[in-house]
Amino acid sequence: MEVGPEYSKLDRLNEEAPNAFEAVDLDQADVVVYPYCAESGPAVDAVAEAARMRNIGCVFFSWGDADKPVKVPYGTVYRHSLFADRRLDCERAMACEVSDPRMEIGLPIWPREKRPTPRVGFCGAVSNPLMRTVYRMMRRQRKAEGLAMRARALRALKRTKGLETNFISRQSYWAGSRGRFHRNVDGEFRPRAAFWNNVLNSDYTLCMRGAGNFSYRFYEVLAAGRIPLLLDTRCVLPFDDEIEWRQHCVWVEEDQHESAGEILKEFHSGVSPDQFRTLQMANRRLWETKLSPLGFLKRALAKEVSRTARAPGWNGEFGSAVV
Numbered sequence: 588m589e590v591g592p593e594y595s596k597l598d599r600l601n602e603e604a605p606n607a608f609e610a611v612d613l614d615q616a617d618v619v620v621y622p623y624c625a626e627s628g629p630a631v632d633a634v635a636e637a638a639r640m641r642n643i644g645c646v647f648f649s650w651g652d653a654d655k656p657v658k659v660p661y662g663t664v665y666r667h668s669l670f671a672d673r674r675l676d677c678e679r680a681m682a683c684e685v686s687d688p689r690m691e692i693g694l695p696i697w698p699r700e701k702r703p704t705p706r707v708g709f710c711g712a713v714s715n716p717l718m719r720t721v722y723r724m725m726r727r728q729r730k731a732e733g734l735a736m737r738a739r740a741l742r743a744l745k746r747t748k749g750l751e752t753n754f755i756s757r758q759s760y761w762a763g764s765r766g767r768f769h770r771n772v773d774g775e776f777r778p779r780a781a782f783w784n785n786v787l788n789s790d791y792t793l794c795m796r797g798a799g800n801f802s803y804r805f806y807e808v809l810a811a812g813r814i815p816l817l818l819d820t821r822c823v824l825p826f827d828d829e830i831e832w833r834q835h836c837v838w839v840e841e842d843q844h845e846s847a848g849e850i851l852k853e854f855h856s857g858v859s860p861d862q863f864r865t866l867q868m869a870n871r872r873l874w875e876t877k878l879s880p881l882g883f884l885k886r887a888l889a890k891e892v893s894r895t896a897r898a899p900g901w902n903g904e905f906g907s908a909v910v
Contacts (some may be wrong), residue, residue: 599881607881613637614641619634625664645892648665649681651799668799679780680823680824681804683801688802705751710755711757711804718734740818747852792814792815793834795818796822809835815836815866
């Protein structure tokens, strides 16, 4: 059983999955789900071929920081780390499985009222120049690069006049309570509480890549009903064929990172108090319906079934065969 401050993130999925999905024999299925991290090879090829022969959808998942393209011969692969200019036709962005703050901290979430001066927050690992050099020596170039980009973004925001910053820069992941080879569950609660306090008490939260080209924080901010300040790094976001992402966040192009503060101020001055509240509530609804662990899986499978629907009158209900 998973323990720690994030223990509840899959509770709703585990509770409601039996009612949302039906596991059936392959010949009765509407979609095939490969339940392991997809890597190109015979196992993936065999599952894809079984689905193709039956003319039904097939969904794969590939999680983590790796950004090497994952090619599947048939179906769709959902991934965390993607670059818009590199992704294959079969690749789609996967929402990070984050916990619902309402369950994790046990408090209601209310929209913030608009104030004249926007407040931007960040609580997370930035490290320091020495540690980033060590990461490079360890051939963890992606991690060093991502942390350096965060440090530059925070400096640029701090320099912006007329912007209130609410930054907690950690030297290590989860304030040192969690790492590649260790985990102190008891020590996770305090930094986690500080993180949620930072998000909920900020109008906007800086979201940008780490080692992989994606941000867990982006989905946590949406779950909290707040507004991400997204610094684009050729990002791919989930369901970008149907979600107008620039309407849910403050989007800063890759060549404008140094101007992020001014872009944020311009956005803030251009929304009314009602629009500010409405956007926060819309972000929370978006997370609940399409980006929470249950909401994302339901939407991803439904889209795959629609892509290969066998009957014109398909009503949106489906079973899933787990291979």
